[in-house]
Amino acid sequence: xxxxxxLDGLSKSWFGVPAVSDLSFAVRxxxxxxxxxxxxxxxxxxxxxxxxVVAPTAGAMRWRGQPYQPTSAADATRAGIAFIHQELNxxxxxSIAENLFIDAFPRRFGLIxxxxxxxxxxxxxxxxxxxxxxxxAVGRLSPGERQLVEIAKAIHNDASLIIFDEPTTSLTxxxxxxxxxxxxxxxxxxxxxxxxxxxxxxVKRLCDDIVVLRDGVKVDEGAAADFDVxxxxxxxxxxxxxxxxxxxxxxxxxxxxxxAHGLTQPGVLQxxxxxxxxxxxxxxxxxxxxxxxELARALFGLDPVASGEIRLAGAALxxxxxxxxxxxxxxxxxxxxxxxxxxxxxxxxNLALVALESFGRTPARLxxxxxxxxxxxxxxxxxxxxxxxxxxxxxxxxxxGNQQKVVIGKWQMEAPKLFLLDEPTRGVDVGAKFEIYAxxxxxxxxxxxxxxxxxxxxxxxxxxxxxxxxxxxxxMGEALRADFDRTRILxxxxxxxxx
Amino acid sequence: MQDxxxxxxxxxxxxxxDLFLSDYFILYMSLAYVAVLAPFLPILLAPANIxxxxxxxxxxxxxxxxxxxVLAIAGIDLSQGATVAIxxxxxxMLITTSVSPDVLSNAPIxxxxxxxxxxxxxxxxxxxxxAILAMVVVATLIGFLNGLAIAVLNMPAFMVTLVSxxxxxxxxxxxxxxxxxxxxxxxxxxxxxxxxxxxxFGAKDESQIARKVIYSLVxxxxxxxLTVAVVAHVLLNRTVFGRQxxxxxxxxxxxxxxxxxxxxxxxxxxxxxxxCAALASVLYSxxxxxxxxxxxxxxxxxxxxxAAVIGGTSLFGGKAKILWTFFGVVFFVLLSNTLNLMNxxxxxxxxxxxxxxxxxxxxxxxxxxxxxxxxx
Numbered sequence: 116x117x118x119x120x121x122l123d124g125l126s127k128s129w130f131g132v133p134a135v136s137d138l139s140f141a142v143r144x145x146x147x148x149x150x151x152x153x154x155x156x157x158x159x160x161x162x163x164x165x166x167x168v169v170a171p172t173a174g175a176m177r178w179r180g181q182p183y184q185p186t187s188a189a190d191a192t193r194a195g196i197a198f199i200h201q202e203l204n205x206x207x208x209x210s211i212a213e214n215l216f217i218d219a220f221p222r223r224f225g226l227i228x229x230x231x232x233x234x235x236x237x238x239x240x241x242x243x244x245x246x247x248x249x250x251x252a253v254g255r256l257s258p259g260e261r262q263l264v265e266i267a268k269a270i271h272n273d274a275s276l277i278i279f280d281e282p283t284t285s286l287t288x289x290x291x292x293x294x295x296x297x298x299x300x301x302x303x304x305x306x307x308x309x310x311x312x313x314x315x316x317x318v319k320r321l322c323d324d325i326v327v328l329r330d331g332v333k334v335d336e337g338a339a340a341d342f343d344v345x346x347x348x349x350x351x352x353x354x355x356x357x358x359x360x361x362x363x364x365x366x367x368x369x370x371x372x373x374x375a376h377g378l379t380q381p382g383v384l385q386x387x388x389x390x391x392x393x394x395x396x397x398x399x400x401x402x403x404x405x406x407x408x409e410l411a412r413a414l415f416g417l418d419p420v421a422s423g424e425i426r427l428a429g430a431a432l433x434x435x436x437x438x439x440x441x442x443x444x445x446x447x448x449x450x451x452x453x454x455x456x457x458x459x460x461x462x463x464x465n466l467a468l469v470a471l472e473s474f475g476r477t478p479a480r481l482x483x484x485x486x487x488x489x490x491x492x493x494x495x496x497x498x499x500x501x502x503x504x505x506x507x508x509x510x511x512x513x514x515x516g517n518q519q520k521v522v523i524g525k526w527q528m529e530a531p532k533l534f535l536l537d538e539p540t541r542g543v544d545v546g547a548k549f550e551i552y553a554x555x556x557x558x559x560x561x562x563x564x565x566x567x568x569x570x571x572x573x574x575x576x577x578x579x580x581x582x583x584x585x586x587x588x589x590x591m592g593e594a595l596r597a598d599f600d601r602t603r604i605l606x607x608x609x610x611x612x613x614x
Numbered sequence: 615m616q617d618x619x620x621x622x623x624x625x626x627x628x629x630x631x632d633l634f635l636s637d638y639f640i641l642y643m644s645l646a647y648v649a650v651l652a653p654f655l656p657i658l659l660a661p662a663n664i665x666x667x668x669x670x671x672x673x674x675x676x677x678x679x680x681x682x683x684v685l686a687i688a689g690i691d692l693s694q695g696a697t698v699a700i701x702x703x704x705x706x707m708l709i710t711t712s713v714s715p716d717v718l719s720n721a722p723i724x725x726x727x728x729x730x731x732x733x734x735x736x737x738x739x740x741x742x743x744x745a746i747l748a749m750v751v752v753a754t755l756i757g758f759l760n761g762l763a764i765a766v767l768n769m770p771a772f773m774v775t776l777v778s779x780x781x782x783x784x785x786x787x788x789x790x791x792x793x794x795x796x797x798x799x800x801x802x803x804x805x806x807x808x809x810x811x812x813x814x815f816g817a818k819d820e821s822q823i824a825r826k827v828i829y830s831l832v833x834x835x836x837x838x839x840l841t842v843a844v845v846a847h848v849l850l851n852r853t854v855f856g857r858q859x860x861x862x863x864x865x866x867x868x869x870x871x872x873x874x875x876x877x878x879x880x881x882x883x884x885x886x887x888x889x890c891a892a893l894a895s896v897l898y899s900x901x902x903x904x905x906x907x908x909x910x911x912x913x914x915x916x917x918x919x920x921a922a923v924i925g926g927t928s929l930f931g932g933k934a935k936i937l938w939t940f941f942g943v944v945f946f947v948l949l950s951n952t953l954n955l956m957n958x959x960x961x962x963x964x965x966x967x968x969x970x971x972x973x974x975x976x977x978x979x980x981x982x983x984x985x986x987x988x989x990x
Contacts, residue, residue: 417871440873454871457864459932468861468872475854482852525872 119144119276119307120165120183125174127160129512130503134160135331137174142276147298147308149322149339151315153351153544157331158311162278166198167191196276197269199262207254211264212236214253215271239267243297259290266297277301278309283317295321315344329353352546359545360577361553365560367395367580371429372564373533375414378423383409385589387423391533391564396555398579399568402608406588407568408449411535414566415439415446428532440469445526447519449537449568455522462505462513463491465521470528494524499550516547523554534558537568552578572604586610631984640925640941644948655955661815661829663951669807669830671947672839673897675940678921679846680890682939683883685922686850687862688931689764689771691884693778694918695910697756697891698898700786701749705896706795706905708735708745709802713795721791732797742802749892756782757888761881786907795905806900808834835897842893847936859883863931913964916971921946924974928982946970 118141125138135157142148152158163169165176167185176183178194185191191198205214212232220227236249245263247256253264262282269277279298283291298308298321312318318325318339325342327335327350335350373391378384384406391397401407412418414425416435425432427442436446448454456465467474467487474483488506495505498520502508510521519539526534536555540548555578559565569575575582576599583593584607591607594600633639652658677694684691707723711732718724727733735741756778763774811832850856858879861869870876891910899905925942927934949970953963 415871436871437873437875446871448871453865454867457861457868457932460861460864464857464861467857468869468874471857471861471874472854479848480854481848482854482857484852 117144117180118142118177119179121177121180123175123177125161125164125171125176127164127169127171130508132501132503132508133331135164135171135328138328138331138333139174140326140333140336142307142309143324144275144307145302145305146323147302147310147321149318149325150309150311150328151313151318151325151347151351152328153546156328156351158280158328160331161328162198162280162311165191165196165278192272192274195272195274196278197272197274199265199269199277199279199282205253205261205264208252210250210252211240211247211256211267212249214264215239215268235271236267239270242270243267243300257290259286259293262286262290262294263297266301274306276307276309278311280311281313282310283312283314291317315347318347319344327351352549359549360574361549361556363396363556363559363578363580365394367559368393368562372427373414373566374424374426374429376424378410378413378420378425380409380413380418380420383418383588384413384420384423385587387585387588387590389566389583389590391566393532393562393564394559395581396559396565396567396579398575398582399566399585400570400572400575400582400604400608401585403570404587405585405608407585408537409588410585411446411448411537411566411568415444415535440529440531443529443532444535445469445529445531445533446535447522447526447537447539449541451515451518451522451542456510456518458511459509462495462500462502462508462510462521463487465510466491466494466505466525466528469525473529490528494528498524498527498554500524514544514547515542516544516550519543519547519551520554523551527558531563533564533566535566535568538570539567540569540571540574548574572601576601584608635981635984637926637935637937638941640938640945644941644945647945647948647952651952655952657955658952661813663955665829667947667951669833669835669901670951671943672833672835673894673901674917674921674947675839675943676842676890676894676897677918678939678943679842679936680887681918681922682927682934682936683846683850683859684771684887685919685927685929686859686931686934687880687883688866688929689880689883690775690919690929691760691887692772692775692915693756693760693782694887694891695914696779696782696786697753697888698895698910698914699907700756700782701752701892701895702899702905702909703786703790703795703907704752704905705745705749705802706733706798706899707790708733708748709741709799710795710905711736711797711799713797717793718790718795721789721793723789728795736799742799745802746896749895750889753888753892753895754885757885758881760888761884764884765877765880783907783911790905790907792907794902794907796903798900798903798905802896803900803903805834805838806897806902810834810837835901838893838897842890843936843940850934850936855879855882860932860934863933865932913967916964916967917946917950920967920971920974923971923978926978926981928978929975930978930982 120142123139125135126133127135138161150158160169164171167187167190183194185194206217209217215236216232221231222228233249240247240249243263243266245260245267247260253261256264266277282294286294298310301308310318310321319342322339325337325339325347326333327347329351370393371390372393373389375387375389378387387410399407409418413420416432416439427444430442432439432442452458474487475481476483491505495502500517500520502513502517510518513521540551543551555565555567567575567579580596581593582599582604584591584604586608591610594604633642648658657663677698681691681694707727713728713730713732715730718728721728735744738744760774760778763769764771809830809832812828813831814828850859858869858874861874862876862879866876895909898909921942922939923929923942924945925938925940927938949967950963953966
C-alpha cells in the first residue's frame with residue numbers, strides 16, 4: 116500500500132522548548148493508525164500542523180507524494196483531511212443537512228435547494244446507519260449521533276484521511292461500539308484513519324499500526340499486533356509503571372501539626388474535627404458537595420466558620436489567608452486557572468508570589484531581583500518544571516502537570532508546616548501525576564503535614580497514611596492505611612452505614 | 615529535507631508585530647507624526663511652541679502616572695479631575711494674599727477662611743509648603759475613601775469614582791461660588807512656570823534681551839514631574855508593592871490566596887492616584903496664578919486615561935509601565951498642540967481626541983491578542 120501522508124523531520128518549538136522534534140513516519144493509505152502519548156507528548160501540536168493551524172519550524176509533509184504546506188484549516192479540508200475533535204464543531208440550532216452543507220449550500224436563483232440537500236444527506240446517513248431525518252436539529256441528537264453527523268460531514272467533503280481525537284470521551288459503551296463499526300466501514304471504503312486515544316485497549320483493537328510519542332519525539336512504532344497494553348504504557352512514559360504510586364519514604368510522626376475542633380458553619384460544615392501530624396498524608400475523601408473544598412477554604416481562612424477552633428503546631432491561627440501563610444500553611448486550590456496561577460504572568464513571577472515580601476529589601480522594599488532569579492531557577496530545577504526561560508514564558512504555555520508544579524513550587528518557597536492539596540492531580544496526565552505524588556511524599560518526608568483532598572479513591576489509597584471521609588459537611592469516619600477497604604470507605608461516603 | 619526553520623522573526627509582518635509590541639511604539643509614532651506634520655506646520659518646531667508643549671506636558675504626566683497605578687489593578691479613577699479642582703481651591707484659599715469682596719463675598723468660605731487680607735497662611739513664612747501639604751492631605755483623604763469603598767465594600771471602581779467626581783467637583787464650585795481665588799504668592803507661582811535654566815538663541819552683543827526670546831529649558835514643573843515619574847517607575851517595577859499591584863491586576867483571587875494584602879494595596883493605589891492629582895494641581899494652579907474650582911473638567915479625564923492607555927497600559931489590568939505612560943502623554947500633548955495650531959475649535963479637537971482614544975482602546979485589544987498568539 117502507498118503512503119497517503121508522509122512526515123519528514125517535522126519539528127515545532129515554543130519559546131525554545133521543542134513540542135515536536137524531528138518527527139518522521141508515514142500513514143499508509145486505507146489503514147487505521149493509532150497515535151498515543153501522554154498529555155504534552157506533542158499529539159495536539161502534530162495535529163495542528165497537519166490541520167494547517169500552526170506552521171512547523173522545520174521539516175516537511177507530503178500528501179499523496181506531493182509537498183503539502185497547509186496555511187489554514189481550509190487548506191487541509193481541500194486536500195481531503197477531516198478532523199473529529201473531542202468538542203464537536205456543529206451548529207446545534209441547525210439541522211443535520213444544514214450542518215453538512217454549511218460551507219457551500221447548493222443554490223438556484225439565490226435560494227437554497229433544500230430538496231437536493233436533504234436527498235444527499237439522507238444517502239450519507241443511510242451509509243452510516245444513522246436513522247434520523249436530515250431535517251432534525253443537531254441539538255436534539257445524542258453525543259454519539261452528533262459524532263456520526265461529524266463523520267457524515269467528512270464523507271460529504273470527500274475526506275480521504277479522517278483524524279479522530281479522543282472520540283470516545285463523551286460516548287456510552289453502546290455508542291462507542293457503533294463508532295468502531297463506523298470506523299471499520301470507513302476503512303472498508305478505502306479511507307485512512309488516524310485514531311488518537313488514551314484508552315489503549317481500544318487503540319490495540321482498532322488500529323493496524325501504532326506510533327508512540329513521548330516529549331515530542333517518536334519513541335516507538337510498529338504493527339498493532341506487536342503491541343500489548345503494558346508495552347504501550349512503557350513506551351509512553353519511558354519506564355515500567357510498576358507502581359502507579361511512589362513508595363512512601365518516611366513514616367508519619369506522632370507530633371500533631373494541624374488540629375481542628377468542632378468547625379461549624381451552618382449549611383456548610385457540621386462539627387468537623389480533624390488532625391494532621393508532621394510527616395503524615397491525610398486523605399480527605401467524599402463525593403461532590405461533601406464539603407471537602409469548603410473545609411479547606413475554612414482552614415485557610417478564606418471562608419468564615421461560626422464556631423470551632425483551628426490550631427497549627429499548637430498555636431491559635433491569625434485570621435485570613437495572610438495570617439495562615441505567616442503561620443505556615445499552604446493551599447493548592449482545586450481551581451488552578453482561577454485561584455492558583457496568574458496565567459498571563461511569567462513562570463518566575465508566579466513562583467515568587469507567595470514569598471514576594473521576603474524578597475523586599477528595607478527600607479523601600481526594593482525587590483531583590485537577583486535573589487528571585489536564583490531561587491526561582493532553583494525551584495524550576497528542583498521540581499523538574501519543563502520550560503524555557505522562566506522569566507519570560509507565561510505559565511499558560513505550560514502543560515497541566517507543569518502548571519501544578521509551579522503552584523506547589525510557589526508555596527514551597529516559604530517552607531510551610533501544612534499543605535492543603537485540593538485535587539492536585541486534576542487535569543494532569545499519568546506521568547505527571549506520579550511526579551506530583553512523589554512531590555507530596557517528599558514534602559511529608561521533610562516533616563510537612565499534608566491534607567490531600569481527592570475524588571479519586573485509588574490515589575488516596577495509594578498515597579495516604581489515613582483517609583477521612585466526609586458527607587454533607589460532616590466527618591463520617593476514617594480509616595488507617597492498614598485497614599483501607601474500598602467498600603467501607605465508599606459506603607461511608609454514600610452515608611450507607613453509620614461509622 | 616526542506617528547512618523552513620526560523621528562530622528569529624524574519625518576515626516583515628513579524629518585524630511589524632515586534633515594533634507594534636515594543637515599549638517604544640508610541641514614541642516612534644510621535645516622531646513619525648512630527649516628521650509628517652513639520653513641513654506643513656513649521657511653527658510646530660519653533661522654540662516657543664516646544665516650550666509650550668512641554669509646559670502642557672508635565673502636569674498631565676503626573677496625573678496620568680497616578681491613573682496608571684489604578685489601571686494596573688484593572689480599576690479606573692474618574693475622580694482625578696475633581697481632586698485637581700478641590701485641591702487647587704484648598705491650596706489657593708490658604709495662601710492667597712488678598713481677596714476682592716466683589717468677587718468672593720458670596721462664597722460660603724468668606725469670613726471664616728477668606729477675608730480681604732487673604733487666607734490664613736498669607737504671609738506665614740512657610741505658608742506655601744503648608745498649603746501644599748494641606749492639598750496632599752485632602753487628596754489622601756479622597757483616595758482613601760475611594761479605595762475603602764472599592765476594596766472593602768467591593769463596590770465597582772467606576773461607580774465609586776464617578777460619584778466622587780460629581781460630588782467633589784460640585785463641592786469645589788459651591789464653596790467658591792465658581793470664582794477663581796487669585797493673588798497667590800510668587801514663591802508658589804514659580805512652581806508652575808519658574809525657570810531654572812533658560813536659553814537665548816539671539817545675537818550675543820545685544821544689550822537688551824526681550825523676555826519673549828528667552829526660552830525656558832529646565833523648569834520647576836519639569837523637575838517635579840520627572841521626579842514623580844522616576845519614583846513611580848521604581849515603585850511600580852522594582853518594589854514588592856509594585857509587584858503586588860501587577861499581581862492583583864492579573865488575577866486578584868490568586869493574589870489573595872497567595873498572601874498579597876489585596877485590600878491594603880487597592881486602597882494605597884487610589885491614594886497614590888489622588889496624591890498625583892494634588893501634585894498636578896500645584897502645577898496647574900501655579901501656572902494659572904489662581905485656585906480654580908473648574909480645573910479638571912470637561913475632556914481632562916479623556917486626556918489622562920487616553921494618554922495612559924495609548925502608551926500601552928492595559929484597561930484589563932496587570933500590564934502597566936510608567937515609561938509607556940510617559941510616551942502616551944508626549945503623543946497626546948503633541949496631538950492637542952498640533953490640532954490647536956491647525957486652528958481647529960476646541961470642540962473639533964475633542965472630537966478628534968475621542969477618535970484617537972477609541973483607537974487606543976482598540977490598540978489595547980489588538981496588542982493583547984497578538985501577545986496571546988505569540989505565547990500560545
